[in-house]
Amino acid sequence: MAAIAHDTVPTQTHHDVTRDVVNTLGTAGRGYMLLLGGAVALFLVGLVTFILLLKSGLGLAGYNPPVFWSVYITTFVFWIGIGHAGTLISAILFLFRSPWRNAIYRATEAMTVFAVMTAGLFPIIHIGRQWFFYWLLPYPNQRWLWPNFKSPLLWDVFAISTYLTVSTTFLCVGLVPDVAAARDLVRGWRSKVYGFFSLGWKGTDSQWRHYTRGYLYLAALATPLVLSVHSVVSWDFAMSIVPGWHGTIFAPYFVAGAIYSGLGMVLTLMIPLRKALHLEHMITEYHFDNIGKLALLTGCILFYAYGMEYFIAWYSGNTFEQTTFWRRAFGPMWWGGWTMIICNPFVSQLFWFKKIRRNLTALFVISIFVNIGMWFERYVIIVSSLQNDFVPWAWGQLTPTWADWGILAGSFGWFSMWFLLFARTFPVVAIQEVKEQIPMPRLRRGGH
Amino acid sequence: MRRPIAGVLGAFEHIDAACDAITALRAQGRSDFTVYSAAPSHDLEHALGIETSPVRLFTLIGGVTGVGAGIGMTFWMSLDWPLVTGGKAIATFPPFVVFMFELMVLLGSLATVAGIIILSLLRPTTGMAYDPRFSDDRIGIFVPCQGGEATRVEGMFKQAGAVEVRHAA
Numbered sequence: 001m002a003a004i005a006h007d008t009v010p011t012q013t014h015h016d017v018t019r020d021v022v023n024t025l026g027t028a029g030r031g032y033m034l035l036l037g038g039a040v041a042l043f044l045v046g047l048v049t050f051i052l053l054l055k056s057g058l059g060l061a062g063y064n065p066p067v068f069w070s071v072y073i074t075t076f077v078f079w080i081g082i083g084h085a086g087t088l089i090s091a092i093l094f095l096f097r098s099p100w101r102n103a104i105y106r107a108t109e110a111m112t113v114f115a116v117m118t119a120g121l122f123p124i125i126h127i128g129r130q131w132f133f134y135w136l137l138p139y140p141n142q143r144w145l146w147p148n149f150k151s152p153l154l155w156d157v158f159a160i161s162t163y164l165t166v167s168t169t170f171l172c173v174g175l176v177p178d179v180a181a182a183r184d185l186v187r188g189w190r191s192k193v194y195g196f197f198s199l200g201w202k203g204t205d206s207q208w209r210h211y212t213r214g215y216l217y218l219a220a221l222a223t224p225l226v227l228s229v230h231s232v233v234s235w236d237f238a239m240s241i242v243p244g245w246h247g248t249i250f251a252p253y254f255v256a257g258a259i260y261s262g263l264g265m266v267l268t269l270m271i272p273l274r275k276a277l278h279l280e281h282m283i284t285e286y287h288f289d290n291i292g293k294l295a296l297l298t299g300c301i302l303f304y305a306y307g308m309e310y311f312i313a314w315y316s317g318n319t320f321e322q323t324t325f326w327r328r329a330f331g332p333m334w335w336g337g338w339t340m341i342i343c344n345p346f347v348s349q350l351f352w353f354k355k356i357r358r359n360l361t362a363l364f365v366i367s368i369f370v371n372i373g374m375w376f377e378r379y380v381i382i383v384s385s386l387q388n389d390f391v392p393w394a395w396g397q398l399t400p401t402w403a404d405w406g407i408l409a410g411s412f413g414w415f416s417m418w419f420l421l422f423a424r425t426f427p428v429v430a431i432q433e434v435k436e437q438i439p440m441p442r443l444r445r446g447g448h
Numbered sequence: 449m450r451r452p453i454a455g456v457l458g459a460f461e462h463i464d465a466a467c468d469a470i471t472a473l474r475a476q477g478r479s480d481f482t483v484y485s486a487a488p489s490h491d492l493e494h495a496l497g498i499e500t501s502p503v504r505l506f507t508l509i510g511g512v513t514g515v516g517a518g519i520g521m522t523f524w525m526s527l528d529w530p531l532v533t534g535g536k537a538i539a540t541f542p543p544f545v546v547f548m549f550e551l552m553v554l555l556g557s558l559a560t561v562a563g564i565i566i567l568s569l570l571r572p573t574t575g576m577a578y579d580p581r582f583s584d585d586r587i588g589i590f591v592p593c594q595g596g597e598a599t600r601v602e603g604m605f606k607q608a609g610a611v612e613v614r615h616a617a
Contacts, residue, residue, distance in 0.1 A: 014486055014585035138525055146525035150533050150543045158550040166557045173561060177583070181486065184580035199569050202578055205483040205496055207568040212488050213501035214564040218557055221507075225553045232546060435487040440463040440587075443609055 012281070014435050021178070021429045022185045024277040028424050031276065039416035046410010049403055050125060058128050060403040066396050067386045069126075070379075071404035075411055076122035077378040078261065079115045080160065080233055081254075084226055085262025086112030087167065088294070090174075091222035100290050102433040103282050106178075107273060108266050109171045110428070114418040115265070116164045118411050123156070125407060152235045159232040166225055170218050176201050177211070178427040230258040237381065243320040244328070244385035247312070249305055256301035257377060260344065263295040264370025271364045273423060282429055285358045292357030295370070299348020306345050320390055328384050332397060336380040343373020452617035455592040457577040458605035465609030466587040467495040472604050473591065482576055484588035492587070503563035510559020511552045518548030577616030590616070 012020075028036075053060055062070065086108040093101040124133045136157045138147050147154050180201035183194035201207060234254035237245035247253070267288070274283040313325040328337040347369045356362045388395050422428070460466035466483070473481055474497070485492060522544040530538045582588040591601045598615055605613045 018486070018584045138521065144529065146529045146531075148531050148533055149522045149526055149547065150536060150540075155543070155546040155550075158547055162550045162554040165554060169557055169561055173564065177487075181583040184583045199565075200573060201569070202573050202576075203484050203486060203583055204568075204573060205485075205492065205498065206571060207573075208485065208488045209493075209498050210501045210503045210564050210568040214503045214507075214560045217504060217507040217560045221511075221553045221557050221560070224549075228546075228549060228553075432487045436489075440489070441461060442464045443462045444464050 012438060014438060014440070017282075017429075017431055017434050017438065018181050018185060020279070020282065021427045021431050021434075022182050024279065024428060025182060025186070025424065025426070026190070032420065032424065036417065036420045039413045039420055042409050042413025043417050044410075044413070046407050046413060049406030049410060053125065053403060053407075054130060058126075060401060061407075062399055062401040062404065064396065064398075066389055066394050067383060067398040069382050069386060070398050071400050071408060072122050072126040074375065074379040074382050075408055076119050076126070077233055077254075077382075078375045079119035079122070079411065079415070080163075080230065081258035081261040081374060081378075082115035082265045083112040083119070083163070083167065083262060084230060084255070084258035085266050085294075086110075086115070087170075087222055087226040088259050088262070089266070090170065091219040091226065094216075094219045095223060099437050100287055102437055103429055104266070104270060104287050104291075105433070106171075106174065106430040107270060107423070107428050108262075109167065109174065110419060110422045110426075111262075111265060111269060112167045113164070113171050114415050114422070115262075116160065116167055117418065118415045120160055120164055121411070121414070123160075152232065152239045155232045156236055159229045163225060163229045166218070166222055170222055173211075173215060173218060174430060174433075175426055177203060177432040178430060181431050182427060227255055230255045237385075242385050242389065243318075244324040244381065247309065249308060252301070253305035253309075256298045256305065257344070257374060260295060260298035260302055260348065261370060261374035263291055263298065264367045264374065266291060267295075267363050267367035268371060269419065271360050271367075273428070277423070277428065279429060282434065285360070288360060288363055289354070289357045292351045292363065295348060296351035299345060299351065302348065303345035306341060324385060324388060327388055328380060331384070331388075333380060333384050333387075336376050336384070340373050340377040340380050343369045344377060347373065451575060452577070453575045453592050454594045454598075454617040455577060455590055455615075456598050456601045456605065457579065457614050457616050458589045458591075458602075458608075458610040459579060459581065459612040460587040460589070460609065461585075461611045462609055463489060463491050463587065466589065467491050469589055469605055469608035469610065470495040472608060473589070473601075478591065481589055481591040482573075484578065484582035484590070486583050486585065501567065503560060503567055506559045506563030506566075507556050510562075511556035513559070514550075514552035514555030515548045517555065518544065518551040521551075522547050577614075586611075 061072065086105075089101050090105040090109040090112070094105070123136075124130050127133060127136075136147065136154070175197070176199055179194050180198035180203065183191050183198050186194065231251035231254065234250035238247055238250035240246060270283060270291075271288070274280055310325050310329075313321040316322075327333070329341075331337075347366055350356050350362075350366060356366070383398050387397060458469060460469065470481075470483060470492070474495075483492060483496065523539045526539045526544075532538060576592075577590050579586065579588055589605070593601055602613050602615070
């Protein structure tokens with residue numbers, strides 16, 4: 001196995017890349033099966049909880065006045081956010097021609113698709129009568145009733161379904177040349193299966209001509225989409241007049257938070273993945289260093305947004321806003337408020353240090369803090385505002401129940417299950433794009 | 449399954465050698481040959497004189513259709529079942545822009561994929577000689593030809609620096 005001598009220019013040959021990535025496919029070890037078994041077990045916990053919810057209703061999840069948006073909507077926003085880093089790395093950095101993304105974008109794009117798949121379940125779980133979820137869609141029903149297009153919740157339906165479709169499309173299109181490379185290297189029935197999924201790809205000049213252009217346009221469409229999706233999610237809150245939600249900075253604040261949380265999940269997944277699949281020579285400290293820089297940027301934006309939220313609450317002179325933010329820091333949910341403040345803006349400042357950005361153990365530990373902090377951010381924003389609305393006699397406390405935690409655990413199982421299956425079935429490193437970084441041998445010096 | 453096409457298949461290890469062969473083929477007035485590579489390459493594109501793909505037309509048509517569908521859907525459905533919310537106008541642009549944008553991206557993306565499939569993947573490549581190493585670390589050039597023409601192409605490939613040349617069918 002050829003080692004990488006330099007951070008940015010791989011010293012591998014094209015053949016090394018094909019062989020090393022295709023070698024990650026196929027027979028799984030005991031550790032992988034244990035992880036997959038754990039993921040399936042967690043998913044089953046969620047499934048059983050969902051069946052009980054179907055039978056008994058959302059009362060099981062502690063839904064009581066005044067809090068009807070709690071752990072499920074929190075987790076929905078969390079998973080949507082996770083997806084954003086994948087699209088940032090796969091589409092936005094593609095448009096910026098950042099070649100360092102090539103080795104990691106496939107895994108992060110897969111993370112996006114599975115995170116959005118997970119998030120998409122939550123509005124359905126949350127609506128109560130889940131079997132009527134299709135009422136969210138504008139379809140010609142018997143009485144010709146149409147949904148309210150002025151509602152941010154319907155904006156969400158279109159934004160999330162578009163995001164899932166476009167991300168899946170982007171992932172699948174990117175996979176075609178790599179699946180063809182796997183088809184040509186493996187033997188037996190696996191070659192036939194990859195042959196089917198490669199759609200007859202042979203890498204002809206005509207195929208590359210249309211493919212590269214099409215891929216560029218897909219990236220160009222996915223870029224504004226990813227920014228719009230979390231803006232729309234933020235408007236689910238900001239369009240209301242609930243104290244703590246009605247903020248004009250919500251769209252950029254949520255987008256930055258989404259990318260930050262997604263980068264945290266990228267670190268959580270990629271650090272063990274590169275070791276498990278023996279890809280240390282392809283996914284190097286250089287990549288994690290760059291991910292750390294991006295996390296620093298988005299963490300600083302979050303720092304500003306958190307500070308500005310508290311400042312505007314004070315500066316507005318609005319009693320309700322002031323009370324809401326006072327209670328977030330010093331009220332009954334102070335533990336949640338401080339968890340989000342410590343884990344997000346403060347922990348992100350550790351990324352200033354290059355030694356930390358290149359220390360994988362430190363990065364892994366930090367990424368866990370980021371995941372926890374970003375889940376709590378959404379929980380605090382959603383629940384603390386609903387608990388303390390305008391009318392003090394209607395205030396109340398939410399106590400999450402086992403049904404909340406069961407579904408939350410199930411969502412992690414569902415996500416991990418798909419990610420693990422993907423990592424063993426399809427090339428988790430983009431073979432073709434890594435090869436683009438490696439100059440082909442020449443007879444003469446020079447070249448394009 | 450199409451019958452194999454008679455021709456000469458050259459495998460190249462060096463990209464400049466492949467570019468030389470392509471330039472020589474074009475100098476002979478040939479444009480019916482096929483180049484295989486594991487990754488896109490600017491050198492090959494320049495040697496081939498490739499023009500911009502028309503897949504952008506699919507993207508444009510899909511995007512414009514999406515915006516149109518967004519306008520049509522939101523205005524028609526809102527006016528068909530008037531629902532006054534918050535004292536706001538029943539049909540108005542600001543909230544509907546979200547749908548126009550999302551449908552533009554959705555249909556634009558799907559049309560782009562349709563464009564890739566129609567323009568490249570549906571073009572038949574069966575029958576043309578191929579080698580699995582072309583998706584790994586070799587560049588391939590297949591020229592459909594027979595008889596004396598095949599011998600000339602073989603000589604030209606070898607002169608350019610092909611590491612392997614074989615006659616197909």
